[in-house]
Amino acid sequence: MKFFLTTLGCPRNQLDSDFIAEMLNRNEIRQVFSPSMTTICLVNTCAFIEAAKEESLEVVFSLVSRGRRTIVLGCLAQRYGKEIFEQIPEVSAVVSPDNYWQLPQIIKKVASGQRVLSFSAQKNFFYQPDYSCFKAGFRPSTNYYAYLKLTEGCNNRCSFCAIPSIRGKLRSFPFDLLLKKAEKLLAANYKEIVLVGQDITAYGLDWGKAMLHLFLKRLASLEGDFWIRLLYLNPVRVDEILLKIIFENPKILPYFDLPYQHASPKILKKMGRAYEFETIVKQVEKIRKFLPEAVIRTTLLVGFPGETEKDFQILLQLVKEVNFDYVGVFDYSKEEGTIAASFSNQVSRKVKKERKENLTFFADQLSLKRLSRFLKKEFTVLVEAKEGNSYRGRFFAQAPEIDGEVFFSGRAKVGSFATVKLEKQEGFDFRGRVVSR
Numbered sequence: 001m002k003f004f005l006t007t008l009g010c011p012r013n014q015l016d017s018d019f020i021a022e023m024l025n026r027n028e029i030r031q032v033f034s035p036s037m038t039t040i041c042l043v044n045t046c047a048f049i050e051a052a053k054e055e056s057l058e059v060v061f062s063l064v065s066r067g068r069r070t071i072v073l074g075c076l077a078q079r080y081g082k083e084i085f086e087q088i089p090e091v092s093a094v095v096s097p098d099n100y101w102q103l104p105q106i107i108k109k110v111a112s113g114q115r116v117l118s119f120s121a122q123k124n125f126f127y128q129p130d131y132s133c134f135k136a137g138f139r140p141s142t143n144y145y146a147y148l149k150l151t152e153g154c155n156n157r158c159s160f161c162a163i164p165s166i167r168g169k170l171r172s173f174p175f176d177l178l179l180k181k182a183e184k185l186l187a188a189n190y191k192e193i194v195l196v197g198q199d200i201t202a203y204g205l206d207w208g209k210a211m212l213h214l215f216l217k218r219l220a221s222l223e224g225d226f227w228i229r230l231l232y233l234n235p236v237r238v239d240e241i242l243l244k245i246i247f248e249n250p251k252i253l254p255y256f257d258l259p260y261q262h263a264s265p266k267i268l269k270k271m272g273r274a275y276e277f278e279t280i281v282k283q284v285e286k287i288r289k290f291l292p293e294a295v296i297r298t299t300l301l302v303g304f305p306g307e308t309e310k311d312f313q314i315l316l317q318l319v320k321e322v323n324f325d326y327v328g329v330f331d332y333s334k335e336e337g338t339i340a341a342s343f344s345n346q347v348s349r350k351v352k353k354e355r356k357e358n359l360t361f362f363a364d365q366l367s368l369k370r371l372s373r374f375l376k377k378e379f380t381v382l383v384e385a386k387e388g389n390s391y392r393g394r395f396f397a398q399a400p401e402i403d404g405e406v407f408f409s410g411r412a413k414v415g416s417f418a419t420v421k422l423e424k425q426e427g428f429d430f431r432g433r434v435v436s437r
Helices: 011-026 050-065 074-087 097-111 163-167 175-187 212-220 240-248 265-271 277-290 309-322 349-374
Strands: 002-007 030-032 040-045 069-073 093-095 116-118 145-149 192-196 227-230 255-257 295-302 326-331 378-387 390-395 406-409 417-426 429-436
Touching (some): 002 011, 011 040, 011 192, 040 050, 040 074, 040 097, 050 069, 074 093, 074 116, 097 116, 175 192, 240 277, 277 295, 277 309, 309 349, 349 417, 378 406, 390 417
Parallel strands (some): 002 030, 093 116, 145 192, 255 295, 295 326
């Protein structure tokens, strides 16, 4: 029996898909990489915002319209599982994350023509791929970076966010389990370990103590030439201890993913974010003083209920004053079950669209200018692919899948590091040449 699996949404979803693929392969249900090669298709969905839900449903309808026996997984299944099963009879099965362990049996039932609803409201799922499929010279991906999930769920209660209601309370994965997985990744020649979670600075808080600092020290002590990148940092818990650890460990990249969301004191308070405009400015100044080469990415949300033009101008002022390296801009999505969904003064779709476009353009212009500081300098680049007579890779300032890339000439080896001089900027990408290996 064969299955096709497509994954939507964030890297955390990809890790759940890796777990599912491993489990099914162990049960002799083989993965194929095109829906044309099997009738059994699994969709690991995202339901974080309205656009993500729409994309997930589009993929589901595309598969069922082609006659595929489609199984809906992920956040959409957790959030709307019963409704999907009842309202879309063409869907063969809906399985919420708590019940992924039932998938081998569910797939056999689906293959025989049965429909299955396997839904749990508990939200206790705690999955990690164990990489048992790794063998010498074999990896399930052609990438040279891999995600390592530190936590599942979230105890933060931001008024606009549906994640806690979908993913449940914070659960931290044990130290030793994570270190063993990291060792397997390094043994399989992954060169960058990207730490993810809904909020990785909360790692260990469910045990009574924040332990990201301790874990980073242990991870950085592993043998090998590799990078460690941190994504999804809660600004409130980015302290001097963390900055010192990054400063003292060259394996940990000075890349800070800090989703500030807004700058207006009124809006931040309504969002449930525990900082203000000046707090943000001072934190960025401190990071850059401690680590002058630091790259800072943020996420900002426009059109939150009650956001006035004055509030939006404060947000623009923050972007101008801080001069972030990268800014991701999203328009507010009214999500049922969140506190903000009940707020009055919802901003119109037209205004949200205008503000998103204006802020994105403004932030991108500043970002491009700031990134130009890397020109004419030499950096270590992770070589990820050869394309014709040139190569493609990334340096420390570029996170996989979300930032730019480096295209360069010279002699290099895919899956290793090379020293590259950046000679030309093309948008968020750079072009250069190898100066040594």
